[in-house]
Amino acid sequence: MQSAFGGIDFGTSNSTVGVIRNGRARLVALEGEQPTLPSAVFFNFEDGHTYFGRRAIADYTDSVEGRLMRSLKSVLGSSLASEKTRIKARLIGFVDIIGFFISHLKKRLEEDAGSPVERVVLGRPVQFVDDDAEADAKAQGELERAARAQGFKHIAFQFEPIAAALDYEQNVAQEELALIVDMGGGTSDFSVVRVSPERARSDDRKGDILANRGIHIGGTDFDRLLSIAHVMPDLGYLTPTKDGKRNLPASYFIDLATWQRINLVYTAKAMSDLKQIRFEAERADLVDRFIHIVEHRYGHAMAGLVERAKIALTDQASAEVKVSLPGARFAAGITREGLEETIGGDIEKVTATVRQTIADAGVPASAITAVFLTGGSTAIPLAKRRILSLVPQAAVIEGDMFGSVGLGLALDARRKFA
Secondary structure, three states: OOOEEEEEEOOOOEEEEEEEEOOEEEEOOOEOOEOOEEOEEEEEOOOOOEEEHHHHHHHHHOOOOEEEEEOHHHHOOOHHHHOEEEEOOEEEEHHHHHHHHHHHHHHHHHHHHOOOEEEEEEEEOOOOOOOOHHHHHHHHHHHHHHHHOOOOOEEEEEEHHHHHHHHHHOOOOOOEEEEEEEEOOOOEEEEEEEEOOOHHHOOOOHHHEEEEEEEOOOHHHHHHHHHHHHHHHHHOOOOEEOOOOOEOOOHHHHHHHOHHHHHHHOOHHHHHHHHHHHHHEOOHHHHHHHHHHHHOOOHHHHHHHHHHHHHHOOOOOEEEEEEEEOOEEEEEEEEHHHHHHHHHHHHHHHHHHHHHHHHHHOOOHHHOOEEEEEOHHHHOHHHHHHHHOOOOOOEEEEOOOOOHHHHHHHHHHHHHHO
16 A cells, blocks of 8 residues: 655745645645645744744744744755754754754644655745756755655655646636746746646646746745845945945845845854944944844844735735834835835846746747736736736636645645555
């Protein structure tokens, strides 16, 4: 008897686990009844335990002493993947921390299955690293090693937009040529796929995938750009030195605005450098705010405020990032227009990638009959407008924003392992 199987969508911002039950794909409850789990790990220094998801973020925002790690998927294939970070007295590799998170997902999968699970399909972006085949292969290898270390013996990979296409196909009534748009926290991936009820029963779908492309731009990049443009100036970014000969060094401001690099600011060397920067700054009061945020380990919380402002701008004309620490009180306002101006360059790159994906498929854009949207960043109005303008005749279907990939991975796992 073969062991149970499942599909894991380890995302930059959120993760899901898909299974087949009673012939249909569904998502496993990962935190209470919630089928999505924020991709966050918190090492609690007070009770010595490691927590995941919403509990991890809640402990951090409640000022429990510890270390929060988010956007870990973004380190795969980068130089950070081979580095270690200090957790109290231990040095732990970033890929090992990814392994802790995957182990937690595996535990939930096995609880749902009622038996050990050794077979899994892991989702992966079309490109972990843009235009670097060697780094891309390295990233997939790192993810595979992290999963294998947790006890998965049979591991397959599927591109995330293809998984989303498999989920979408469950509900089509006739053959369609679909553009699959999957914009997540760390990457944006696109596929042109032929789908139909008949094709869904086929074991070999290679001929149905007309094109596949991706770009390493996603929601956390938009968070970073928003923070740099609208929040970091209130902490001294781009302000001059006392002598007026140059601006303050930008690197620590950029680190504080980048989810996976925030912890790099919480080091003794960084604090020493920041005190020197303060001494040189014309606006020492602004750098004092920066230092206060670092001293209180408030970086991830502030990044969360930026993320929430970005999400609010989906439906609102303006939003505010309000920091209320004793030594750092300020409010940075952001308008929808400001958001679009700030991320416009990245959205243009995303749109160009979609255009090239359609060209790669060898079909005119007018032949696309449906656009299937999944991933949280497809909710950004500018992104949606620009992408849909390429295929104005196509029907627009909005899938499970955070669950379509996990469901599709479960369907792919059934094809590979059942």
